[in-house]
Amino acid sequence: MSAETKNIPPALQVVAPLAQPGHNYESISRAISDVILEKPMPKPWYATIAIGLSLLGILGASSAYLFWEGLGLWGINNPVGWGFAIVNLVWWIGIGHAGTLISAILLLFNQDWRTAINRFAEAMTLFAVMCAGIFPLLHVGRPWAIFFIFPLPNTMSLWPQFRSPLLWDVFAISTYFTVSLLFWYTGLIPDLATLRDRSKKGIGRMIYGIFALGWRGSARHWYRYEMAYLLLGGMSAPLVVSVHTIVSFDFAVSVIPGWHTTIFPPYFVAGAIYSGFAMVLTIMIPVRIWFGMTDFITTRHMDNMAKVMLATGLVVFYGYCCEAFYAWYSGSDYERFMMLNRATGPYAWAYVCLLLCNAVSPQFLWFKWVRTNPLPLFLLTIVVNIGMWLERYVIVVTSLTRDYLPSAWGEYAGTIFDWAAYVGSIGLFLFMLSLFVKFLPMITIFELRVQQHQIDNGEIR
Amino acid sequence: MSPNDLDNILTDREAPASMSEHQDVNYWRHANEFNGAVTIDDEKHREFDADDPENLDHAGRRNFMKVMGASMMLAGLTSCARQPEEKIVPYVKPPEHSVPGRFQYYASAVSLSGYAMGVVATSYEGRPTKIEGLKEHPASLGSTDATAQASILDLYSPDRQESISHAGNLATWNQLVADIARAVGEIDTVDGAGLTVLTETTTSPTVQGLMAQLQQQFPEMKWREHDPMGNNNARMGALQAFGRITATKIDFLKAKIILSLDANFLNEGPAHVRYARDFAVTRSAEANADAPDYVAREHFAHDEMSRLYVAECSPTLTGAAADHLMGLRYGHVEALARVVASRVGVANVTADPEKVAALDGAWIDALVDDLTHHKGHAVVVAGEAQPPVVHALAHAINGILGAVESGLVTYIDSPEADATDQQGSLRRLVDDLNNEQVKLLVILGGNPVYNAPGSIDMAAALNKVPLRLHLTPEYNETSELCHWVVPESHALEAWGDLRAYDGTHSIIQPLIRPLYSSRTASQILSLVLGEDATTTDYDLVRRRFSGLYGAESEAKWKKALSQGFVEGTTFAPVSVSYRGSIPAETAAVPTEGLELIFRMDPTIGDGRHASNGWLQELPKPLTNLTWDNALHIHPTTAMKYELEQEDVVILKVGEHEVRAPVMLMFGHPQGVATLHLGYGRQVAGYIAKDRGFNAYTLRDESSPWCINEGVTLKKTSSTYLLARTEEHNNIEKSLQTQAQKAEDRHLIRSGTLSHYKEEPDFAQRLGHHAPERENTLYNPDEKDYAGLSWGMTIDLNRCNGCSVCTIACQAENNIPIVGKAEVAKGREMHWIRVDRYYKGDMYNDTVESAHQPVPCMQCENAPCEPVCPVGGTMHSKEGLNDMIYNRCVGTRYCANNCPYKVRRFNFFHYQIREGQDAPQLKMMRNPNVTVRSRGVMEKCTYCVQRINRARIDAKVAAAKIGSDVTAIPDGTLVTACQAACPSQAIDFGNINDASSRVSLRKQNTRDYGLLADIGTRPRTTYLAKLSNPSPALAGADAEAHTAEH
């Protein structure tokens, strides 16, 4: 069937195509499943998993020692009760948001270009949330009593305290993880069937078979399947917004100057998407090359993601401005001093860096050249990742070191154990990603087929 | 058992006991009724069996992984381990009058630099657990100072000398007896020539009596005294003024104008607790007599307030309390004394005009004017650090000002056992030693090798003595050089007696048998006397007692034991006459070069408390420094020497030198530097060893308090961490910002008396106002606190910042020390801290500072509560902000969200860390307060254990008589901090009872809530601070004082 392009809007005619021409259903299936079933893993993959594993080791060792000795090993103190643990938690959760956004919200907005990247982004979401999930456990003073925060049957006839934002977090994050997992798995079922049918080895075939649940591509099944998939997407959209809103409540609900502000929910969500897209790109740019996915993940995708980053980056910048403005406008000495101290106090360096990373650097994304060239874009995403970590650092630390009573002011600096936990979590992330690309299709095959079908029909290009 | 039993939040396994009505004399028992006294073995037995939670503490730690594994494995539903089996070990014969599980109270006394401080000691199942003030005792009036509070820790200190040793080997009492007998036998032949007894300042009648016996038996023996601080200048001053040594007693209740010549009378000296109390009374003026909480004062009108002038060369809390403060060099104090003396009309006193020129004329004019216009109500107090002549001048001025007639100043015979010139005494001792005239040296307490002035080589001198005995609570530098080292009994485990600053004869009675093979000074003396070696401390004290009171001694003794002191033994005034001869002024004061001032350390004293962790960790007033001493200098002076905070400098005087870290201190006189004595111990236990530097080595025998010539200061490249309980980066800048913010936020509200009279509610007008209770989404009436409802007020006008509240709280609530490193990280655990804020221009020679004790505010809208995910902290019906340790998982969210930052987190298991893990420390713990484990948040709950005890007792009592009113009489239930506070700044009680003291205080127009503007509705509120500047000087000062406007 000829690719007639009459009904393509001229604007799209010029941009890169969603997929390189010359593919058909079979070639698509092969291209992706062969990575798992046939081809050997590229060298960089071995490097990545090695790094991941060693960092993971650091995480294990440092956590064990932490559990044994106590939180004193960290830099936290009075008045700074929260440090790296919370910073990392918020950072990881934020990163997670891109996945759900791409798979759910773009699905609802019917954005074709999500097809090639949503599987990967969703996987990232899951792993990011896992990384975030380890921090509450490390963070509490008595991890062996952490079950107190779940509404479990107990002989004390006690309940958790439902007014606490931390408890909201527990529910929000665990729900977020579960739903993302279901969503992701639902998307996987048909591809697992493909792998089942294409793999020769008995064991692999077995395992893929088990998880494919006996999917056979029946029209009736597809019919309900699409309905369920749409519903899950519909639910994930508000969920993803709620999660970072609730995370921001940890701060917004408190009384601490610089935390107690209503701007946080929207500006946290924007920041989350911002950092999420940055991380997707950071991972995607090398991966598409290593695994020869350039046919399906084209500059078009990078261009679009970069645009989303630019948009959310601007929202975040707007958030910073609002913070400063309202600090002044509130007329409250506490707020004004907080802002002043942020900009000129002992942690000014962090504030300046974060402005450079999050407010200035994204401006480069106005240039198409930056958006469509892997290297500059890759570097820029790294910068943004750092910037977003600093943002949380600034929020947590500057406010706590200087709040109401000058006599109770303090200082904070992470110790080696703080850093160990942080890089350790990155190790976990890399390790999980490596396993993912090794054993599961990194691009949704059946949706690519749909896309191919539409391309063949000239509905899109 | 629930899983949280498993981790190690555990407490001494006892049931609640009573703290109620401990003022009631009948509650105290005679220790000699207490003959069933438990020995250390029984104690060990009871303490360290499985029944002791602390053992489980360790177990808990050992099984930590198991426990964690367990709880996690079972998803926290259950824990797999069963509560370990515990034993109950009842008495065989129970001691009389003891009810298991209830406290018993004994009236006794502790030594305050040799003088008596009356105390009530609490005993639980035979172990002392707490010390409170003795209401009827003149030196206490129910309060204590920090050292008295902390002396309970000395009893259980792991650094105590436990057994008699000879040349470093364990020895027995009998070997000692034999050896001493031999030595005494030898000197006996020559009337005791060669026998020397060295004591510190003591007032013990028993020791006095025994010494008298000794001198009788051995006419040639020598009694030498050395006390690194003491009050020798006062003695010599009296001698100079009156030709005889007397003690000065000041009745501050009569004092309207006070001039302190470098005297820190609020925090130092044998009477400072009493003086602080009386002074506070003279400060508590009220705008109108019908102020609800106004208490009439004998010599003062309701709106009248004393005025305090302080001239000092090193910042003290007395200076901080001053209405007019003058910082000057050491020598100028004498100049000031002279000029004041001559101007109030003391005959033939001259002042060097050159020096006078260096002083602030207006200041002196106003002062002299005040003094002369308040004859009979004006007093001059001279500081121990000042030379005798200044004391003499003070006596002269007081005479002229009629302070003596009015009874404001009373002269009495010194209560000391042997009031003598200790400076001379030390010199003679050293000469004797060096001339090898001493054959047997008996050192009773003290540590001369460490704390003798550097100009004396005590070690070398000592080594010339053939036989040396040292009676000491802990093994120290002196013990190291002595053949015999005998552990000295603690006041809570031995019989003894002391006199208070006014001569009151106080009895020290034991609550427990000596934990170790310790002896008392009296026992050693009786040994030297060759008495039966089994003579007990009890025998000796009784003997002396009957010696003093003859026939009626039996009755008096019984009464004294239940009262803690012998009634009517206050010394009668002696009439003395001023000899009117003040020698012309001595050498000029060098105004160039660095001047070194030596001061007793504010917390560990002259070093005798260096092994006390509580005092080491108590932030030193004004500097918030812990665990160290330093070279305190003004930032400007520092700039001159290009020094910064924590730089290490080498101070050299003569051939002696020390390496000292620099501590910048606003308000410190320019060109002057203060060194605190008492640090730099080399031979000591874990707590004291190698902390700070030993400033004694720079000290000179002839002028022990100041060196103003030949001081060289060399900056080194190294720095030294000083652990302060406030933020560390750039102290100068941050202190300024802090001062500024404290001002902007109206944290400390203060005004002048005159302004207060015009605008009685000035404090309440300051700052933003708390949101109206109605301004809420919710129904504001849902919370009502019927029945009991607790509240607290802290009167900033009374508080002088002495920090005893912090230690009292630490003792009452089993609060651990965390050590220097942790303090430096900002992890100190004190539940009530004393905030210090500077005011005005920080770079003045003197700077105003205010103090604010901050415990938990028990906010009604507590920000900490809603954020806790597990309900580990919530509100009680009595308005308390409860903290439930065993529910806490340690998210630290509550601490973050506390605007007052009064919550404390156990970052480690501090209770069993080095220096804290000694088993005997467990005997000290308050059985009614949970010992917190690692990972748990903790904080002040208004001593809820005392509240519960009082409530239960009241209810049980009511139930007995079938009444339905369970009244807790106002004032019978006091918090630990309130009980200890010398100036009674803290009031606590039921705010639903309109007549309770605290309610009345809250109705005062000076009452305001800290940060109330953010809507926390604190239950602890503050009363604004007042100052009373002289109208003559009002100009500049008044501005600073009312800077709030």
Next chain:
Amino acid sequence: MSAHGHEDETPKVHGLIAEFDDPESLVKATTKAHEAGYRTMDAYSPFPIHGLAEAMGVRGTYVSQVTLIGGLTGTATGFGMQWFASTVHYPYSIGGKPLNSWPSFMPITFELTILFAAFAALGSMLLFNGLPRPHHPIFNAKRFERASSDGFFLCIEETDAQYDTDQTKAFLEGLGPVEVSEVLE
């Protein structure tokens, strides 16, 4: 064909299967089959094809309704739990807030709504689809592995009222398939 050999009685027939080489012809064929009155049949494709199910006369599914019910259950559970715990079971005063401070209960209520709904959606989809079903006769069909990459199949099952081996085979061949073959149980 796995059903062969190890069963001694002649294997049962599952139905007839026709393979087509593109989505469009599969849809056409299915429509025709439905018009011809065939009912017990199913079409198989490597990706969802719009109109295919409709062509077999599928008219809607209850997945969405079940999801809604799941969601509402979640709401009830979430708020109910918090309300019961805070006002009935162990009421205590927290920071001066009322026992039933419902605004603070909203976040958890919302999260549980989503959680329950998500499980309902996936669960009902699997349930109605009769999954998991690892073994299915259709897998016996020739070249059926291509149904998960590029094969398009229509299978009229033996249980269909109109099913007749010869006629149906003829009918299917009339639809222009690549190949028609018999599927055994």
Next chain:
Amino acid sequence: MAQVFHRSANVLARASIVGGGLVAIAIVTIASVIYRSPVLTQVNIAKAQPVPFSHQRHVGGNGIDCRYCHTSVEKSGVANVPPTETCMTCHSQILTDSEMLQPVHESWKTGKPLEWTRVYDLPDFVYFDHSIHVAKGVGCTTCHGEIQKMPLTWKAKTLHMAWCLECHRAPQKFLRPKDKVFDVDWKPAADKSERLEAGLKLVEEYNVNVEQLTNCSICHR
């Protein structure tokens, strides 16, 4: 194409999904059952003691009042375990040469205390006060069970917090007239409503501040 799975796999697959759920529930249930069982709570498990002291004999048989030995129960938080002296008040006359009582006589001679094994052992952060409970009409047997029937003493209740709260939330269900506090044979009215009514009257009469009883600081400090 060949089948990947055998027919039986279908049943297996569905079974395992359902089974998974059931197993999870089972684990939770079993765990909490074990947790509440005597294995951990030690309820109804008699403890070996140096002397096989029998409340059955002393209370049930001889009808000795609780306070004769546990003297401090009305005055103090702890109801003391009696000193050897108390035992000797009788046993210096009775059973003076009994093998069983050897340890008691031993202790009396040597002055070395007996070491009893604790039966009722609250977690150490719980502060229970006997005096107030006794004063407000909580009978001994309410918590200590039918002590007069115990040849060796055992724990009658779990001492779980939930158990404490049963009474702290609704004392009317458990209170008894003060004069019956030490009466081990006292039985509440058989009829439930009658019992509650009586209880409510006592709560009123002894003015028990019920809403305060659930404050955390009442038991935890």
